Amino acid sequence: MQAVVLEEFKEPLEVQEVERPEPEPDGAVARVDGCGVCRSDWHCWQGEWDWFNYRPDPPHVLGHEPTGTIVEVGENVTSVQEGDTVAIPFNFACGECSLCRNGRENICENHIGLGFMNEAPGAFAEEVHIPAADVNAVPLPDEIESDTAAGIGCRFMTSYHAMAHQGDVGNGEDVVVHGLGGIGLAAVHIANALGANVIGVDLMDEKLEKAEELGAVDTVNARDVDDPAKEVRDMTDGGAAVSVDALGITATCQNAVRSLGKGGRHVQIGLTTAAEEGMIPLPTDEFVAKEIEFIGSLGLQPSRYPEMLDMIRTGKLDPTALVSETIDIHQVPDRLAAMTDFDTMGIPVCNEFSG
Structure with missing residues (x-):
């Protein structure tokens, strides 16, 4: 089969x-119906995130935002069968550790990152x-079409967890x-759907305009x-x-924290770059004096997907609003290369894998 391979x-x-x-025996194989092209794939291609254990040994197949159709199942699998359409979280869980048993599969003790670790091409x-x-x-509800499902990979589901659970936003906050890359625009859209008043901050006018289309009540161009x-x-x-x-x-990160009022909550979704290697200086005294909370957010628990899927099914959320284009597998390398200069907007989705 064809695949995008990181050789070096x-x-x-x-x-x-x-x-x-x-x-x-406990696994399944899915035909990939769609896979988002994400800046996280770019970081992996650059060889970053070794401090996060997300640095596979080449050669390695990239890509971590798939939806698909089951084509084969192992002998021990009972919940899906051939022909089922499924969402596939990037944060693979074992289902057996204490965190998984307590509804925190996204930070499973035996976490495997799809596309980021040797164990998961x-x-x-x-x-x-x-x-x-x-x-x-x-499993995806019958009402959710494959073109809609193609937009719910890492960035959308990660933003849902960050806004609905970790940030617990709403009530006119x-x-x-x-x-305002793909994950930021998804956060704007989801926070708006949850009842918040959202402000978007970026350097590019077109991304600020897109944020307003997705529900932002105001925007700030940080360059201006x-x-x-x-x-x-x-x-x-x-x-x-x-x-x-x-x-x-x-x-x-610093500007986000400094944007908060007293008693505010900061949600960190973005992982750092090679410049920071996981370490960013923060105004610690402000955290104390203002009683600010700093909250991390990773992926979305498979057990909590039904919440997000119900909001999509009823039209409160629309992942297709984030999909900027659909491409074939031969265009993926160029789209990732464009991310070097942040020259993408929204979520490009690869939905053609042969030919």
Whole structure:
């Protein structure tokens, strides 16, 4: 089958023929119907995130935002069968550890990152293997079409968990999202659907305009002002209730925290870059004096997918609003290369894998 293969970090990616996966006894194989192209794939291609254990040994198949159709199941799988359409979280869980048993599968003790770790070749491929399929293959409602499902991979489901659970936004709260890539725009859309008043912050006018289309009540172009955090504080009469860093660089993280009012909650979604290597200086005394909370957010528990899927099914959320284009597998390397200069908007989705 065809797949996008990382042969050497930072060197051009190639579409190659690789062996099709075989299901483990508790696993399943899915035909990939769609897979988002994400900046996280770019970080992996660059060889970053070794401090996060997300640095596979080449050669390795990339891609971590798939939906698919089950084509084969292992002998121990009971929850899905051939022909089922499924969402596939990137944060594979074992289903057996204490965290999984307590509804925290997204931070499973035996976590495997799809496309980011040797144990889980990715989904820029015709087919992908799903370990512990009774946990990690999430059946999709019949009402959700494949083109809609293609937009719910990592960035959308991650933003849902960040806004609905970790940030617990709503009730007319002021929420500011710093960094309006795919995950930031998804956070704007979801926070708006949950009842928040959302402000988007970025450097690019087209991304700010898209944020307004997705429900942002106001935006700030950080390039045009001396202090983006002060702009937000002024807009919100003292500071936002919730801030989000959706990018993971020092500037966005610090500005997001500084955008908060007293008692505010900061949600960190973006992982850092090679410049930070997981360490960003923060105004610790402000956390104390203002009783600010700093909350991490990773992926979404498979057991909580039904909440998000119900909001999609009833039209409260629309992942297709985030899909900027659909491409074929041979275009994936170029789309990832464009992310070097942040030259993408929304969520590109690969939905053609042969030919």
